[in-house]
Amino acid sequence: MEITIRKGLESDLPALRDILNYYILKTVVTFEMVELSLENRKTWFTQFSEGGRYQLMVAEKKNHVVGYAASLRFHQRPAYAPSVMTSIYLHPDHTGEGIGEKVYTALLKNLKLTQDVHRAYGLVVLPNPGSVRLHEKLGFQVAGVLNEGGFKFGQYHDVRMYEHRLQ
Numbered sequence: 393m394e395i396t397i398r399k400g401l402e403s404d405l406p407a408l409r410d411i412l413n414y415y416i417l418k419t420v421v422t423f424e425m426v427e428l429s430l431e432n433r434k435t436w437f438t439q440f441s442e443g444g445r446y447q448l449m450v451a452e453k454k455n456h457v458v459g460y461a462a463s464l465r466f467h468q469r470p471a472y473a474p475s476v477m478t479s480i481y482l483h484p485d486h487t488g489e490g491i492g493e494k495v496y497t498a499l500l501k502n503l504k505l506t507q508d509v510h511r512a513y514g515l516v517v518l519p520n521p522g523s524v525r526l527h528e529k530l531g532f533q534v535a536g537v538l539n540e541g542g543f544k545f546g547q548y549h550d551v552r553m554y555e556h557r558l559q
């Protein structure tokens with residue numbers, strides 16, 4: 393399997409937008425509700441920097457972008473700055489191939505190297521056995537459950553918070 397993991401580029405944004413829009417419109421794995429535009433993704437992209445707290449790693453298979461893992465601001469209040477929220481989405485045709493593990497591992501490795509991120513939080517809408525397994529395999533611990541923490545497609549959904557103690 394030819395999988396390349398690399399830093400995300402602005403030219404990846406149309407593919408990343410399409411991947412996330414699939415999950416926004418068809419599933420509850422993300423609590424985004426409205427399709428995202430390329431302009432929205434361009435603004436989103438401005439937060440990332442090599443070696444910084446907020447990073448974007450992309451997975452490519454046979455020269456096609458098939459997914460990403462990113463670290464994002466966890467909360468706007470400034471004392472939360474050393475904590476990041478993680479986000480990972482793969483193209484629906486490329487789940488279960490070990491790509492999630494590769495791209496998430498690369499992101500976590502980079503975050504450890506920055507020495508600027510103390511905690512990484514992954515919020516998993518339940519049930520999501522693939523995401524649960526991946527977080528637990530990569531060393532995240534359960535930090536708690538937000539009971540019916542979100543409402544999408546006419547229903548409340550529980551959210552499990554996973555914490556990675558990086559430093």
Ligand SMILES: CC(C)(COP(=O)(O)OP(=O)(O)OC[C@H]1O[C@@H](n2cnc3c(N)ncnc32)[C@H](O)[C@@H]1OP(=O)(O)O)[C@@H](O)C(=O)NCCC(=O)NCCS
Pocket residue numbers: 415421422480481482483486487488489490491492493494515516517520521522523525526529
């Ligand atoms: C969740 C996601 C990132 C996992 O990445 P992936 O590439 O599919 O997972 P991997 O192939 O790397 O597998 C990692 C582990 O999870 C397990 N796993 C993967 N999918 C699974 C599933 N549906 N059910 C149970 N276990 C699963 C794998 O067996 C592997 O564990 P193992 O090494 O013990 O066998 C990916 O499936 C995805 O993008 N899903 C849709 C979007 C999403 O849910 N994002 C996360 C939001 S919190």
